[in-house]
Amino acid sequence: MFADVMRGLRRNITMTIAMILTTAISLTLLGAGLIVARMTDQMQQTYANKIEVTIYLTKDVSTQDPNCQEKVCQSLGEALSGDTDLVKRATYQSQSQAWEQYQQMFAGQPEMLDIAKPTDLQSSWHVKLIDPQKYKVLAARYGHFAGVDSVVDQSQTLDRLFKVLNGIRNATIIVALVQALAALLLIANTVQVAAYTRRTETSIMRLVGASRWRTQLPFIMEAVVAAVIGALVSIVGLVAMKYLFVDKTLGSIMNAGILPPIDATYLVWVAPWLGGIAVGLAAVASYVTLRLYVRL
Amino acid sequence: MIHLSHVSKQYKASTRPALSDVSLDVEKGEFAFVIGPSGSGKTTFMRLLLREEIATSGTVQVAGKDLSKLRRAKVAWHRRRLGCVFQDFRLLNNKTVAQNVGFALEVTGQARNKIKRVVPEVLQLVGLDGKANRMPRELSGGEQQRVAIARAFANRPLLLLADEPTGNLDPDTSQEIMLLLERINRTGTTVLMSTHDNTIVDAMRRRVIELHLGKLVRDEDHGVYGLGR
Numbered sequence: 001m002f003a004d005v006m007r008g009l010r011r012n013i014t015m016t017i018a019m020i021l022t023t024a025i026s027l028t029l030l031g032a033g034l035i036v037a038r039m040t041d042q043m044q045q046t047y048a049n050k051i052e053v054t055i056y057l058t059k060d061v062s063t064q065d066p067n068c069q070e071k072v073c074q075s076l077g078e079a080l081s082g083d084t085d086l087v088k089r090a091t092y093q094s095q096s097q098a099w100e101q102y103q104q105m106f107a108g109q110p111e112m113l114d115i116a117k118p119t120d121l122q123s124s125w126h127v128k129l130i131d132p133q134k135y136k137v138l139a140a141r142y143g144h145f146a147g148v149d150s151v152v153d154q155s156q157t158l159d160r161l162f163k164v165l166n167g168i169r170n171a172t173i174i175v176a177l178v179q180a181l182a183a184l185l186l187i188a189n190t191v192q193v194a195a196y197t198r199r200t201e202t203s204i205m206r207l208v209g210a211s212r213w214r215t216q217l218p219f220i221m222e223a224v225v226a227a228v229i230g231a232l233v234s235i236v237g238l239v240a241m242k243y244l245f246v247d248k249t250l251g252s253i254m255n256a257g258i259l260p261p262i263d264a265t266y267l268v269w270v271a272p273w274l275g276g277i278a279v280g281l282a283a284v285a286s287y288v289t290l291r292l293y294v295r296l
Numbered sequence: 297m298i299h300l301s302h303v304s305k306q307y308k309a310s311t312r313p314a315l316s317d318v319s320l321d322v323e324k325g326e327f328a329f330v331i332g333p334s335g336s337g338k339t340t341f342m343r344l345l346l347r348e349e350i351a352t353s354g355t356v357q358v359a360g361k362d363l364s365k366l367r368r369a370k371v372a373w374h375r376r377r378l379g380c381v382f383q384d385f386r387l388l389n390n391k392t393v394a395q396n397v398g399f400a401l402e403v404t405g406q407a408r409n410k411i412k413r414v415v416p417e418v419l420q421l422v423g424l425d426g427k428a429n430r431m432p433r434e435l436s437g438g439e440q441q442r443v444a445i446a447r448a449f450a451n452r453p454l455l456l457l458a459d460e461p462t463g464n465l466d467p468d469t470s471q472e473i474m475l476l477l478e479r480i481n482r483t484g485t486t487v488l489m490s491t492h493d494n495t496i497v498d499a500m501r502r503r504v505i506e507l508h509l510g511k512l513v514r515d516e517d518h519g520v521y522g523l524g525r
Contacts, residue, residue: 200388201388203386204447205403207375208375208380209373209374209404210372210403211372211405214405215403
């Protein structure tokens, strides 16, 4: 039967190529969407342990009390340490420590180092919350403390990044679904054309008593084989995108740990999904088409 | 083998029934012609026996099975006990003679060994034993019809339905095909053949079932073509 399936695909070669390409594009987009979703999950897990709330002290306090030895800074530190229902850990970072961190962060970008000087930065208390959701309680409790300039929740900044990533993921998946619809319609059309082209064969099969399943199977197999080829093309496409585009353009951001790198395990994880979805969609689309539109 | 009791068939788009109150029996091993002008109901009669259509009223039984009560899954099983031959041969042009015959066995799930054994036997029976690897387009009309008969007979059917099998053939070739169908009939297979060919019907003097405007107008043993019209 496999030889018959391959003959069937060759006989309708232009439609077969269109089916493979549409399936491949749809699956590539879906694969990209799944990879972005997984990246976002991984980032959320990675950052969940690191997220802190930063209480920035005013510039005056930062400059006049660099080592946190005076009353304003000390009392804030004591209050935070005593706030055991809210605060897990509170660490002081002086202006000079902040400057060191800034220098490290932008070591490769001299223009960023030129536009700032140590006194532009503020000393701060880095607070790790017991429950990261209670940022607002902390802000309300310490926002009006003497010497406090502002309370900043890192998770809010990260939320914006996650929103961007989720937006990319959703957009990719929506386009993938639209493309999948096109692939489904194309599969349905191809199956109908194939069934019409081979109506003599199927009418003989029916007359000699071939079961309906046996009559339908070659058409379903053709759609499935084309979809599997489409899935392989999409996997090759994703691998090429990783090594030829993502690694080259986003490599520095990934190396800095801002975005998690897309390693080969992501592709190994997504490939069976794409293959399974391709087989499932092609089988269901062709079976439904044969049941509804073709008399076998 | 075949039992029809008050069978009528009305197509939705038609104003008169294709078959109207037809009752008849065909015994196992019989050879019968179904004659009548175009539109008389011959094809509908054949299609009812194949279970391509279901009677609007009445009972159609083949080999003891009431076809109107046959579940969809059992229709394929029913057809495996039948063989069909058509005027236009209906061969697959991309397959050899042997593959065309083997196709009927293959798609009904017969074992490869059985196919290898049965195909040459059947080709020998129809007189095509040297032409197994030819393509249909390399054969004459008569030879193509022999392939179609071989395919229909490969499953050793209880009943062979032949729908104007000589309609596209010259008189000599038609005669050869009739001899072949007689030979198959002698193996115990019931043969039901629709035809417009009066020469054949007159020469064979077998049972004649004549339909006219959907009605059974004659059912005669050892009949000829012209009577009763």
